[in-house]
Amino acid sequence: MPSYKAPIRDISFVLKELYGLEVLQKLKGGSEITDDLIDAILTEVGRFCENVLFPLNQTGDKEGCRYENGEVRTPKGFKEAYNSIVESGWASLSCETEWGGQGLPHTLNTVAEEMICAANIAFGLYPGLTRGAYALLSRHGSEELKKKFLPNMVKGKWSGTMCLTEAHCGTDLGMLRTKAVPDGAGAYKISGTKIFISSGEHDLTENILHFVIARAEGAPAGIKGISLFLVPKFIVKGDGSLGERNNVQCASIEHKMGIKGSATAVMNFDGAEGYLVGELNEGVNKMFTMMNLERLSVGNQGQGVADIAYQNALSYAKERLQGRALTGVKFPDKAADPIIVHPDVRRMLLTMKTYIESNRMLALWVAMEVDKSERSEDPEVRQIADDLVHLMTPIVKAFLTDVGFDMTNIALQVFGGHGYIQEHGMEQFVRDSRITQIYEGTNGIQALDLMGRKMPAHFGRYLRAFFHPVQQFIEGHQNTPELAEFMPLLAKAFGRLQQVTATIAQKGMSNPNEIGAAATDYLHLFAHVAVAYLWARAVLVAMPKVNSTESAFYQGKIDTARFFYQKLLPKTSSLFASIMAGSETLMKFKDESFGPF
Structure with missing residues (x-):
C-alpha cells in the first residue's frame, strides 16, 4: 500500500x-x-x-x-x-x-x-x-449573474465546468457547432454536444453550472464568432431556490486510462436555457480567464502526483534489499544492502527529488506573480507581473506535467516488477498523471503558444519580464563566493536561451515551421534556465543556515542545486543543438516514407 x-x-x-x-x-x-x-x-x-x-x-x-x-x-x-x-x-x-x-x-x-x-x-x-x-x-459576469450564482459556488453547494470540446473540434475551437438562439426573454437556447467534460455530471453538489462556448445566430465564422454562456443543470428561480431541470443531460461517461474517480462526461444540450457571459462574439477571450487558471492548476496536478510517487519510491529504496554496494558491503547484518546504495537508484531518486523541488519553486513563483498582477497597488508592478504570468503559464502547464509523468515512470522503475502491479499504487500514479499532458491544451499546443504568441507579444514585452531580472541577477552575483560554482553555468545556459530566442524569432518570420519545429525543445530549455535561476536564489538562502539545527535540510538544498546544475542543466546543450538544427529534417521528410512498410 x-x-x-x-x-x-x-x-x-x-x-x-x-x-x-x-x-x-x-x-x-x-x-x-x-x-x-x-x-x-x-x-x-x-x-x-x-x-x-x-x-x-x-x-x-x-x-x-x-x-x-x-x-x-x-x-x-x-x-x-x-x-x-x-x-x-x-x-x-x-x-x-x-x-x-x-x-x-x-x-x-x-x-x-x-x-x-x-x-x-x-x-x-x-x-x-x-x-x-x-x-x-x-x-x-454581469452583476445579476454574479449575485445569482457566485455565493453558492463559494459555499460549494454548486459546482462548475468548462464545456469547450466537441467530437470534431478540439484545439481548433473555431470549428464548433453548438448553437445559441435568443429566447426573446433575455436568455438563449443552447443546443449541441460537448465531450470530455470533467465533472460534467456527479452527485457531489445540488447544481452544476456549465460554462459553454457556442455560436449565436448570425455570428462570424471561426473563433471570432464564439460566445460564452452559463447553462445551469437546474434553473435557478428568482428567490435563489432551484427550479425545474434544464434541458442538459449527461449521455455517458468515458472509460479512461486514469483519474477514474473523476467523471468525464458527454453532455447534450437540447435547447437548454443559458445566459450570456460578457459580450457576444467575445467568448474565447472570456473563457481564457478560466482556461489559463486551469492550466496552472494542471501543472500543479503533475507536480502533486510526481511528489507522491517519489515519496513512495524513496521509502521502497530504503527498505528493499537487493545485492551489495559496488564499493563493499554497507549493511553486514542484513542479507543484502538496501537498493538506495546503488548509483543508478540514487540517480533516479535524485532526479525525482530535484525536479519536484524545482517545479515547486517555479509554480509558487508564478502563483505569487498572479497575486501581484491582481492585488498590487502599483500599476507598473501589476503590469510586469501580468506579463510574466502570461509568459510562464504555458511553461508551468507543459513542463510540470511532462516532468511529472516522467517522474512517476521513474518512481515505478525504482520498484521494478513490484511497481507494475496494483498493490503498491505506482502504476496508478503513472496512469493518473498521463492525462495532465493532454487536457487544457496539449503540451505541444502550450509550446506553440509560448513561441508563437507569448514570445513576440508586444514586441517582446513578455520576455523582458523574465530576461531582465535574470540578467540583473547574473550581473549582480558574478563575484558572489557562495555562487562561484553555479553562476558560470547559469550564465552559459541563459546565453543559449537568448541566442535561440533571437534566432527562431528571425527565422520564424519567413518560415513559421521553424517555430513549430523548435517549440517543445524551446519550452524545455526555457524551463531549465528558469529553474537554474531559482536554484541559485535558493542556494543564497540556504548557505547561511547550513550550521543551524536543520543542517540536513539546508545542506540538502545546496546539494540538490549542485545535482541540478551538474546533471540536469546540461540538457540545455542538447536542446540548444536540436533547436538550432532547424525544421528541414522534419518538414522535408516524405509523407510516404513514414510507412508502414
Whole structure:
C-alpha cells in the first residue's frame, strides 16, 4: 500500500524563506498573511489530504464513477470528503469575501491544490474546476449573474465546468457547432454536444453550472464568432431556490486510462436555457480567464502526483534489499544492502527529488506573480507581473506535467516488477498523471503558444519580464563566493536561451515551421534556465543556515542545486543543438516514407 506525507517543510521554505511573505503582505488585503496563518493552513490542509483524501485514492481508482440513467455516482467516500473540504473552507481560500470566500492570495490556493492533487488527483478536479469557473464568472459576469450564482459556488453547494470540446473540434475551437438562439426573454437556447467534460455530471453538489462556448445566430465564422454562456443543470428561480431541470443531460461517461474517480462526461444540450457571459462574439477571450487558471492548476496536478510517487519510491529504496554496494558491503547484518546504495537508484531518486523541488519553486513563483498582477497597488508592478504570468503559464502547464509523468515512470522503475502491479499504487500514479499532458491544451499546443504568441507579444514585452531580472541577477552575483560554482553555468545556459530566442524569432518570420519545429525543445530549455535561476536564489538562502539545527535540510538544498546544475542543466546543450538544427529534417521528410512498410 502506498503512503503520503504532505511536504509542509519544503513548501514553507519556498514561501517564507525563498520568496518571503512580505511579497504577499505588501499586496491589497495582505496584512492578514502571517507566519502563524501560513503554518495553520499548511498543517490543516496537509492533515486533511493525508487522512481524508489519500485513503480514497486507490479505492476511488478501483471503483470509478458509475453512470445510471443519466446520473453519475462518484466513488464511495467522495461525497463525504467533498462536504468536508467545503466545510473546512479549503475550496474557497482565494475567493473574494464579497461572495463569502476567505479573500486570501491565489498563492495559498496553489499550495493547497498541490497537496490535494498529490493525495487524490481525481477528487481534486471537482473543487478545482469550480474555482476556475468562479474566477471566470467573477471577472466577466454581469452583476445579476454574479449575485445569482457566485455565493453558492463559494459555499460549494454548486459546482462548475468548462464545456469547450466537441467530437470534431478540439484545439481548433473555431470549428464548433453548438448553437445559441435568443429566447426573446433575455436568455438563449443552447443546443449541441460537448465531450470530455470533467465533472460534467456527479452527485457531489445540488447544481452544476456549465460554462459553454457556442455560436449565436448570425455570428462570424471561426473563433471570432464564439460566445460564452452559463447553462445551469437546474434553473435557478428568482428567490435563489432551484427550479425545474434544464434541458442538459449527461449521455455517458468515458472509460479512461486514469483519474477514474473523476467523471468525464458527454453532455447534450437540447435547447437548454443559458445566459450570456460578457459580450457576444467575445467568448474565447472570456473563457481564457478560466482556461489559463486551469492550466496552472494542471501543472500543479503533475507536480502533486510526481511528489507522491517519489515519496513512495524513496521509502521502497530504503527498505528493499537487493545485492551489495559496488564499493563493499554497507549493511553486514542484513542479507543484502538496501537498493538506495546503488548509483543508478540514487540517480533516479535524485532526479525525482530535484525536479519536484524545482517545479515547486517555479509554480509558487508564478502563483505569487498572479497575486501581484491582481492585488498590487502599483500599476507598473501589476503590469510586469501580468506579463510574466502570461509568459510562464504555458511553461508551468507543459513542463510540470511532462516532468511529472516522467517522474512517476521513474518512481515505478525504482520498484521494478513490484511497481507494475496494483498493490503498491505506482502504476496508478503513472496512469493518473498521463492525462495532465493532454487536457487544457496539449503540451505541444502550450509550446506553440509560448513561441508563437507569448514570445513576440508586444514586441517582446513578455520576455523582458523574465530576461531582465535574470540578467540583473547574473550581473549582480558574478563575484558572489557562495555562487562561484553555479553562476558560470547559469550564465552559459541563459546565453543559449537568448541566442535561440533571437534566432527562431528571425527565422520564424519567413518560415513559421521553424517555430513549430523548435517549440517543445524551446519550452524545455526555457524551463531549465528558469529553474537554474531559482536554484541559485535558493542556494543564497540556504548557505547561511547550513550550521543551524536543520543542517540536513539546508545542506540538502545546496546539494540538490549542485545535482541540478551538474546533471540536469546540461540538457540545455542538447536542446540548444536540436533547436538550432532547424525544421528541414522534419518538414522535408516524405509523407510516404513514414510507412508502414
